[in-house]
Amino acid sequence: MEPFSGTSLTDHALVSGEVLLSFWQPKALYRWDAGVAISAFLDGLKAGKLLATRCPECRRTLAPPRVFCELCFRPIGDWVELPGAGTINTYSVSYVNWDATRRRTPEVPVVVELDGASPGIGILHLMGEVGTTLEEITGKLRIGAPVQPVWKPAAEREGAITDIRYFRLAEG
Amino acid sequence: MLERAAIIGIGYTPLRPVSPEVSFRELIFEAAVKAYADAGIEPGQVSTFVSVTEDYVEGTAIADEYVPDQLGAVLKPVHTITTDGITGIASLVMQLATEQLDIGVIEGHSKASNIVHPAHIEALALDPIYARPLAFHPRYVAGLEMRAFLEATGNTEEQAALVAAVNRRSALRNPLAAYPANLTAADALASAPVAEPLKRGDIAQPADGAIVLVLARESRLPQLAPKCGRPVFIDGIGWTQDTPNIEERDLSRAVYAEKAAQMAYRRAGITNPTAQLDFAEVDDTFSYKELQHLESLGLARSGESGRLLAEGRFSPGGALPVNPSGGHLGCGYAYDMSGLRSVLEAALQLRGQAGERQLDGVRRGLAQSWRGLPTATGAVAVLSRQ
Ligand SMILES: [Zn+2]
Numbered sequence: 001m002e003p004f005s006g007t008s009l010t011d012h013a014l015v016s017g018e019v020l021l022s023f024w025q026p027k028a029l030y031r032w033d034a035g036v037a038i039s040a041f042l043d044g045l046k047a048g049k050l051l052a053t054r055c056p057e058c059r060r061t062l063a064p065p066r067v068f069c070e071l072c073f074r075p076i077g078d079w080v081e082l083p084g085a086g087t088i089n090t091y092s093v094s095y096v097n098w099d100a101t102r103r104r105t106p107e108v109p110v111v112v113e114l115d116g117a118s119p120g121i122g123i124l125h126l127m128g129e130v131g132t133t134l135e136e137i138t139g140k141l142r143i144g145a146p147v148q149p150v151w152k153p154a155a156e157r158e159g160a161i162t163d164i165r166y167f168r169l170a171e172g
Numbered sequence: 173m174l175e176r177a178a179i180i181g182i183g184y185t186p187l188r189p190v191s192p193e194v195s196f197r198e199l200i201f202e203a204a205v206k207a208y209a210d211a212g213i214e215p216g217q218v219s220t221f222v223s224v225t226e227d228y229v230e231g232t233a234i235a236d237e238y239v240p241d242q243l244g245a246v247l248k249p250v251h252t253i254t255t256d257g258i259t260g261i262a263s264l265v266m267q268l269a270t271e272q273l274d275i276g277v278i279e280g281h282s283k284a285s286n287i288v289h290p291a292h293i294e295a296l297a298l299d300p301i302y303a304r305p306l307a308f309h310p311r312y313v314a315g316l317e318m319r320a321f322l323e324a325t326g327n328t329e330e331q332a333a334l335v336a337a338v339n340r341r342s343a344l345r346n347p348l349a350a351y352p353a354n355l356t357a358a359d360a361l362a363s364a365p366v367a368e369p370l371k372r373g374d375i376a377q378p379a380d381g382a383i384v385l386v387l388a389r390e391s392r393l394p395q396l397a398p399k400c401g402r403p404v405f406i407d408g409i410g411w412t413q414d415t416p417n418i419e420e421r422d423l424s425r426a427v428y429a430e431k432a433a434q435m436a437y438r439r440a441g442i443t444n445p446t447a448q449l450d451f452a453e454v455d456d457t458f459s460y461k462e463l464q465h466l467e468s469l470g471l472a473r474s475g476e477s478g479r480l481l482a483e484g485r486f487s488p489g490g491a492l493p494v495n496p497s498g499g500h501l502g503c504g505y506a507y508d509m510s511g512l513r514s515v516l517e518a519a520l521q522l523r524g525q526a527g528e529r530q531l532d533g534v535r536r537g538l539a540q541s542w543r544g545l546p547t548a549t550g551a552v553a554v555l556s557r558q
Contacts, residue, residue, distance in 0.1 A: 033285075035196075
């Protein structure tokens, strides 16, 4: 094979300062306005409630809620409180940390279709109380299994999606 | 000859320094609903959508993901372009000129108030290896350009300050404006220095808002928009981008605006802009930019824009009214929506819907955009009502 022209960079060259390294920490901070729909949703979470809106046209019940229907393009003013329980739409078993190292104990992200919301409407969250090994987790979980939220105590809730600590399999 | 596109629907929210009551989605939805109602169409009739936005301004990577819902564009062809609003319109005009698509929509919005450290976002636009490590506040680029421009042309700091005063005062008659003020040039001159000769009073302040425009092919107007009685035609449009090397640009001129204007004028058949244009909305993100842009657009000779401004030529009652809306200094700087805001004013003026600030008998006008610091990127559109 023909050798490539030029000089290869080595890790040593980077670490030792042999080549110029430019470092800049972006100060990219934002305070997003949650707006009408998501503010009410977050207030609901703080009160231990899951709120949704219902489109008067297509009758879909939407969570997280929105004040317009993206399909019918009509404003929405009807709010409903959902019971909080739901079913597993899909889940994964994640073994990767942010720095790409392996997790000893996996995390289980899940899409929960909320009871009372329309089919296919749901929220992203995580599963808890499902064990620590792949065999254990996949043995317990299945798509369509009923789940229920485990809320933080009222005093710890702050109006965030993490006010639900996790979902766990419903009893019985 | 390419078929022209016409603006058949306009929707907008007022510009505001902050807008905590609504999300960007809800802000855009308001503008979109108004635009479709104004055009007398349903979003389902739209064939193609263009959105102008920039990830670092949104605070979201791949911000184009968030475009469709509030425009009624779910599962429709959508182009999200990292550019200013008038260049976005150019993209839409080209799509319509293929004659494969009938109705197109352009959307721009700003949630400038959501950016905690705007100067730090601006700094990220500078070259990371040889410009950024010097760690100046990025506004210095405007200071360099303003000094070079004034020195080369003989326009003065006082005349630049007058731009700020005139535009803030014009905004008093514009209910959409975020920063109307009864200011004098002396007030702007006395404001705190930022990057001398640039002062705080020379700088347009950030604003939130959303604008949606509906465009259609001219030949299909009777079928597509039977209820649209006042189409505004895009006679010509042009856009260019200069080198990113600030050191190598001719800072005494806005070459990007000259070239964009040439392109737009050629298409619109304009050979004598001061005689053929009835008014202009030009970028005044910084006060001196209005003067620089006027000279680059051929609306004033080099070195004469400041004097003509002081003589009232560009006032609402003058021979060539400029920025009757109050410009960005009066309305607010809205990132990539800013150019759409200039087009919006031109369209309102041509429709005779500009309220208290309506200019008499205007038939053809110009809207011009600049993509802001540290760019030398801009676009020009010539609009008419015939
Ligand atoms: Zn619906």
